[in-house]
Amino acid sequence: xxxxxxxxxxxxxxxxxxxxxxxxxxxxxxxxxxxxxxxxxxxxxxxxxxxxxxxxxxxxxxxxxxxxxxxxxxxxxxxxxxxxxxxxxxxxxxxxxxxxxxxxxxxxxxxxxxxxxxxxxxxxxxxxxxxxxxxxxxxxxxxxxxxxxxxxxxxxxxxxxxxxxxxxxxxxxxxxxx
Amino acid sequence: xxxxxxxxxxxxxxxxxxxxxxxxxxxxxxxxxxxxxxxxxxxxxxxxxxxxxxxxxxxxxxxxxxxxxxxxxxxxxxxxxxxxxxxxxxxxxxxxxxxxxxxxxxxxxxxxxxxxxxxxxxxxxxxxxxxxxxxxxxxxxxxxxxxxxxxxxxxxxxxxxxxxxxxxxxxxxxxxxxxxxxxxxxxxxxxxxxxxxxxxxxxxxxxxxxxxxxxxxxxxxxxxxxxxxxxxxxxxxxxxxxxxxxxxxxxxxxxxxxxxxxxxxxxxxxxxxxxxxxxxxxxxxxxxxxxxxxxxxxxxxxxxxxxxxxxxxxxxxxxxxxxxxxxxxxxxxxxxxxxxxxxxxxxxxxxxxxxxxxxxxxxxxxxxxxxxxxxxxxxxxxxxxxxxxxxxxxxxxxxxxxxxxxxxxxxxxxxxxxxxxxxxxxxxxxxxxxxxxxxxxxxxxxxxxxxxxxxxxxxxxxxxxxxxxxxxxxxxxxxxxxxxxxxxxxxxxxxxxxxxxxxxxxxxxxxxxxxx
Numbered sequence: 001x002x003x004x005x006x007x008x009x010x011x012x013x014x015x016x017x018x019x020x021x022x023x024x025x026x027x028x029x030x031x032x033x034x035x036x037x038x039x040x041x042x043x044x045x046x047x048x049x050x051x052x053x054x055x056x057x058x059x060x061x062x063x064x065x066x067x068x069x070x071x072x073x074x075x076x077x078x079x080x081x082x083x084x085x086x087x088x089x090x091x092x093x094x095x096x097x098x099x100x101x102x103x104x105x106x107x108x109x110x111x112x113x114x115x116x117x118x119x120x121x122x123x124x125x126x127x128x129x130x131x132x133x134x135x136x137x138x139x140x141x142x143x144x145x146x147x148x149x150x151x152x153x154x155x156x157x158x159x160x161x162x163x164x165x166x167x168x169x170x171x172x173x174x175x176x177x178x
Numbered sequence: 179x180x181x182x183x184x185x186x187x188x189x190x191x192x193x194x195x196x197x198x199x200x201x202x203x204x205x206x207x208x209x210x211x212x213x214x215x216x217x218x219x220x221x222x223x224x225x226x227x228x229x230x231x232x233x234x235x236x237x238x239x240x241x242x243x244x245x246x247x248x249x250x251x252x253x254x255x256x257x258x259x260x261x262x263x264x265x266x267x268x269x270x271x272x273x274x275x276x277x278x279x280x281x282x283x284x285x286x287x288x289x290x291x292x293x294x295x296x297x298x299x300x301x302x303x304x305x306x307x308x309x310x311x312x313x314x315x316x317x318x319x320x321x322x323x324x325x326x327x328x329x330x331x332x333x334x335x336x337x338x339x340x341x342x343x344x345x346x347x348x349x350x351x352x353x354x355x356x357x358x359x360x361x362x363x364x365x366x367x368x369x370x371x372x373x374x375x376x377x378x379x380x381x382x383x384x385x386x387x388x389x390x391x392x393x394x395x396x397x398x399x400x401x402x403x404x405x406x407x408x409x410x411x412x413x414x415x416x417x418x419x420x421x422x423x424x425x426x427x428x429x430x431x432x433x434x435x436x437x438x439x440x441x442x443x444x445x446x447x448x449x450x451x452x453x454x455x456x457x458x459x460x461x462x463x464x465x466x467x468x469x470x471x472x473x474x475x476x477x478x479x480x481x482x483x484x485x486x487x488x489x490x491x492x493x494x495x496x497x498x499x500x501x502x503x504x505x506x507x508x509x510x511x512x513x514x515x516x517x518x519x520x521x522x523x524x525x526x527x528x529x530x531x532x533x534x535x536x537x538x539x540x541x542x543x544x545x546x547x548x549x550x551x552x553x554x555x556x557x558x559x560x561x562x563x564x565x566x567x568x569x570x571x572x573x574x575x576x577x578x579x580x581x582x583x584x585x586x587x588x589x590x591x592x593x594x595x596x597x598x599x600x601x602x603x604x605x606x607x608x609x610x611x612x613x614x615x616x617x618x619x620x621x622x623x624x625x626x627x628x629x630x631x632x633x634x635x636x637x638x639x640x641x642x643x644x645x646x647x648x649x650x651x652x653x654x655x656x657x658x659x660x661x662x663x664x665x666x667x668x669x670x671x672x673x674x675x676x677x678x679x680x681x682x683x684x685x686x687x688x689x690x691x692x693x694x
Contacts, residue, residue, distance in 0.1 A: 144663070
């Protein structure tokens with residue numbers, strides 16, 4: 001399969017940076033905290049639901065140490081904390097000469113690449129958690145889609161503004177060339 | 179009265195005063211209200227039906243009164259819509275004021291206009307009027323129909339608007355010639371009715387009709403349902419008296435009849451929409467003329483085509499035809515998942531022979547060797563995933579829970595994935611990709627196939643995803659996003675996916691070819 005014209009055509013090219021040479025920068029360290037808070041909120045919701053169910057169905061009363069069932073969700077806590085930290089550490093973004101990249105995912109690892117001269121507009125958003133930690137989400141939009149094509153979810157506020165200015169300048173310069 | 183030629187643009191622009199549409203446009207507004215009402219569903223009618231039935235003895239009077247009121251309301255609303263609809267044209271924009279209760283003011287600049295379609299509905303034909311549909315690059319709420327303007331005015335306006343960014347101004351006369359004159363070099367297609375019958379038989383719209391019919395039946399009132407049941411009672415008792423073989427044959431015959439009926443609807447639909455289909459290519463744009471009751475003329479600049487989709491459903495293989503769609507920029511979220519927008523801006527070229535397909539491709543992508551496309555298949559892991567992850571596991575889970583809840587017979591459901599394994603295999607065999615470094619093609623399908631073909635510089639962004647299973651085997655899923663479309667190729671070698679990504683980024687950076 002590796003000998004098809006397609007493969008050779010695309011790979012054996014000159015001095016181009018190899019796929020793995022994209023130098024990903026980590027996100028802000030508070031990213032793990034925001035992920036954790038969001039996960040804990042869902043966990044709290046599910047735990048409440050679980051408690052209501054075992055109370056109403058009388059499941060807890062049926063066993064001699066039935067009250068232990070109420071503690072069952074606690075097992076999930078260390079796992080949640082572990083995965084939130086892992087997820088945050090695996091996220092990264094890279095801004096190169098002509099394109100911007102973002103990678104994420106623990107199991108399903110995705111890498112999205114967006115060239116500057118396909119960027120239609122850039123948006124900075126901050127939700128409540130972001131404001132609490134002083135973070136910003138930087139969103140890039142290309143043509144023909146409703147949602148952002150690439151989102152860098154946790155940057156320090158001044159960094160997001162700096163990056164936006166840098167990329168908009170690049171985008172503008174490119175448009176002037178045409 | 180209106181002249182928009184280039185010399186005149188600096189002088190006072192005629193047509194710059196506020197204008198109304200022709201009074202005949204009231205017909206258009208009436209039809210639009212009726213269609214809008216019908217779209218709300220048969221539920222609306224059910225409400226009225228309920229009112230009528232509730233009134234008891236004086237039914238006829240109520241019906242007549244109800245219809246009378248509806249007609250008066252419809253007429254008044256349409257006339258008010260007509261009176262409140264005004265437009266004017268300044269040097270680089272359409273200004274439109276419309277709306278009765280809620281006034282809307284819209285400025286639609288020429289640059290934002292993607293396409294202008296001139297439609298000639300049957301009720302405008304005696305008056306020499308047309309509908310001019312302005313398709314903008316913005317949201318659907320910015321689409322404007324100027325219904326009921328003079329044909330010559332519409333053509334001049336279209337010429338003025340579409341000619342603006344282009345270097346060479348296309349000659350309107352030449353365009354008209356190209357469409358009416360068979361011998362002109364630019365003519366790509368001229369479909370006779372026979373060809374449209376082929377299209378009707380071989381496209382998948384039949385199933386759309388079947389779906390609509392099922393939807394309509396499910397909406398029908400209980401009363402009507404009872405009536406149908408009573409009507410069906412006779413054959414039921416008749417069937418009960420038959421032996422098994424005859425009953426089976428009768429059942430099959432009914433199915434065949436239904437199938438034939440759907441086919442017939444599909445053929446009629448194809449003829450109504452595509453009657454006297456003419457397609458030509460002039461000055462970098464495709465021009466299309468079609469329609470039985472409503473002749474519509476559409477022009478589509480070649481550079482606005484994002485990708486070419488060639489479909490060959492299984493009936494089309496028998497008829498040796500392909501159906502092409504020129505994909506334009508889509509602006510709806512639905513496009514994200516590859517769903518079709520109901521208000522789609524799709525440019526369909528039906529019923530192409532191999533020769534016509536090659537001709538169309540060569541106009542769209544002159545430097546592409548269409549015959550030389552040969553697809554590379556994906557890794558067999560794709561088939562395993564289809565079988566185990568997408569089918570066997572969910573079915574096993576479902577059947578086990580159902581067998582606990584109801585009867586163990588549900589465990590037989592587990593045979594289902596094995597039964598459809600041949601189809602999964604077909605799907606796996608069809609899936610393939612190809613590129614020559616400038617163009618990219620993806621093929622999908624079961625028995626028939628769909629091919630999406632696009633130049634790499636039309637790409638907007640690229641995504642490479644790897645699942646744990648793919649990582650172990652050095653595989654990846656490559657997703658290329660175009661404006662309004664997305665192609666996804668799972669289970670390709672990791673190196674190919676990343677190589678493709680780097681190549682696309684380089685093409686976009688170095689090429690400077692605008693994607694639109």
